[in-house]
Amino acid sequence: MGKKILVWFRNDLRLHDNEMLVEAVSKADEILPVYVFDPRHFKKTNYHSFKTGVTRTKFLIESVISLRQSLQEMGGDLLLLQGYPEEILPELVVKHDISEVYHHREVASEETAVSIKVEDALWKQKINLKHFIGHTLYNKEDLPFPIKDIPDVFTQFKKKTERDALVKPCFTMPATISFASVEDWGAVPEIGTLLQDATAAMLKVNTEFRGGEKEALAHLHDYLHAGEDMALEKISLKKHEIVSKLSAWLALGCLSPREVYWKMKDAEASYGIRPYFHQIVLGLLWRDYYRFMFKKYGNIFFKPQGFNKVGLPLRLENTSALQNWKDGQTGQPLVDACMQELNTTGYISQIARQLVATYLVKELSVNWVLGAAYFEEQLLDYCPASNWGNWAAVAGVGNDQKLSNSFDFEKILKFIDPKGVFAQVVRA
Numbered sequence: 001m002g003k004k005i006l007v008w009f010r011n012d013l014r015l016h017d018n019e020m021l022v023e024a025v026s027k028a029d030e031i032l033p034v035y036v037f038d039p040r041h042f043k044k045t046n047y048h049s050f051k052t053g054v055t056r057t058k059f060l061i062e063s064v065i066s067l068r069q070s071l072q073e074m075g076g077d078l079l080l081l082q083g084y085p086e087e088i089l090p091e092l093v094v095k096h097d098i099s100e101v102y103h104h105r106e107v108a109s110e111e112t113a114v115s116i117k118v119e120d121a122l123w124k125q126k127i128n129l130k131h132f133i134g135h136t137l138y139n140k141e142d143l144p145f146p147i148k149d150i151p152d153v154f155t156q157f158k159k160k161t162e163r164d165a166l167v168k169p170c171f172t173m174p175a176t177i178s179f180a181s182v183e184d185w186g187a188v189p190e191i192g193t194l195l196q197d198a199t200a201a202m203l204k205v206n207t208e209f210r211g212g213e214k215e216a217l218a219h220l221h222d223y224l225h226a227g228e229d230m231a232l233e234k235i236s237l238k239k240h241e242i243v244s245k246l247s248a249w250l251a252l253g254c255l256s257p258r259e260v261y262w263k264m265k266d267a268e269a270s271y272g273i274r275p276y277f278h279q280i281v282l283g284l285l286w287r288d289y290y291r292f293m294f295k296k297y298g299n300i301f302f303k304p305q306g307f308n309k310v311g312l313p314l315r316l317e318n319t320s321a322l323q324n325w326k327d328g329q330t331g332q333p334l335v336d337a338c339m340q341e342l343n344t345t346g347y348i349s350q351i352a353r354q355l356v357a358t359y360l361v362k363e364l365s366v367n368w369v370l371g372a373a374y375f376e377e378q379l380l381d382y383c384p385a386s387n388w389g390n391w392a393a394v395a396g397v398g399n400d401q402k403l404s405n406s407f408d409f410e411k412i413l414k415f416i417d418p419k420g421v422f423a424q425v426v427r428a
């Protein structure tokens with residue numbers, strides 16, 4: 001009997017630049033690719049929102065389908081199951097005579113807790129759970145400092161990392177894969193089956209984004225190789241208006257940050273340096289920074305008092321101020337427009353996120369964790385480190401005190417709409 005490795009896909013829904021897959025294919029005679037829809041990801045939270053809303057659920061399903069289709073094109077498939085990985089994976093190990101299980105390591109506590117439960121269950125079967133790191137632009141072992149010494153000030157992290165660390169090349173996608181034989185590869189779940197507690201009204205989706213690796217690579221290509229007119233248009237935009245909209249694919253791992261980086265370098269070689277290419281790299285560095293901060297500090301980012309010594313008032317009830325903010329009905333025209341955009345599409349830009357978050361915390365005096373939890377439900381690109389890290393900073397309880405003290409609603413409003421044109425148009 002040949003060696004079989006179970007490849008457990010999570011937020012790494014791609015074939016390109018996937019070390020876990022490359023190693024599994026090289027070490028095993030056959031691989032069994034698996035994705036588990038975990039019911040815990042679709043539950044209501046204690047903060048009056050869902051862990052995953054309908055827009056991201058749809059995007060996730062599309063991403064899983066896309067991965068399944070790519071594996072089918074290689075003569076195999078993706079086994080789809082619903083339940084707890086710590087129960088399902090040990091059963092699969094027995095059923096398919098698996099020798100080892102591979103997966104990508106996450107940084108936030110709930111995701112890590114699931115890995116530990118799986119690891120414990122497999123350990124009882126004398127099966128190893130091998131961890132891979134594939135979510136960041138820079139691997140932690142390539143950084144010029146150990147995790148505990150990573151500077152809390154982003155600019156210092158950026159300066160030293162760019163000076164002393166290298167971005168690794170991408171892993172080449174396997175040309176062929178031998179798959180384990182499986183009788184029933186499982187059906188793709190309906191959105192409504194996953195989101196059982198959602199109302200019919202909540203199940204309406206209206207977003208331009210489509211999940212999946214192929215969509216992600218096509219979007220990246222179009223963005224980097226925009227025709228000269230579009231490129232000039234981007235260059236004439238203000239810095240905060242240049243957005244790649246790559247975040248949702250990056251969050252689910254349909255796109256690897258290294259792939260973005262190296263494709264950007266190729267484009268740079270063809271067209272020369274364009275300022276908006278550097279905006280992407282800056283964003284990817286912020287993304288890495290929050291992930292490493294989560295590794296350094298763990299759960300502090302989820303606590304209402306964050307890094308502050310003195311706790312903030314812990315009012316966590318569902319007030320009308322919170323509900324109006326969620327619904328985009330506060331009466332502040334730009335905040336309302338941004339929230340309605342978020343509710344419809346699952347995406348708003350960085351500056352729009354800062355605007356609505358600052359408004360909730362500083363103008364409406366609502367506890368920031370309720371806002372962060374609502375973003376967790378609504379954002380297509382939700383990932384724990386980026387969301388809770390940015391929210392803690394906006395709320396003034398982050399690890400970088402200077403950054404944390406820099407958010408002011410009126411200043412952000414003036415920055416986006418210096419002449420108050422938006423409010424006049426809305427009121428006209």
Ligand SMILES: Cc1cc2nc3c(=O)[nH]c(=O)nc-3n(C[C@H](O)[C@H](O)[C@H](O)COP(=O)(O)OP(=O)(O)OC[C@H]3O[C@@H](n4cnc5c(N)ncnc54)[C@H](O)[C@@H]3O)c2cc1C
Binds near residue numbers: 281391
């Ligand atoms: C309150 C708040 C909550 C946020 N929640 C999330 C979240 O859950 N998931 C998420 O990916 N981003 C989050 N961000 C960061 C940022 O707003 C988005 O990553 C960005 O707007 C995505 O748009 P883009 O792809 O066009 O970004 P670009 O500007 O084109 O940047 C390229 C990539 O870099 C990353 N990135 C850029 N800025 C940041 C940042 N400040 N922090 C972390 N990563 C960054 C993203 O992956 C992005 O796709 C949040 C920001 C705020 C203020």
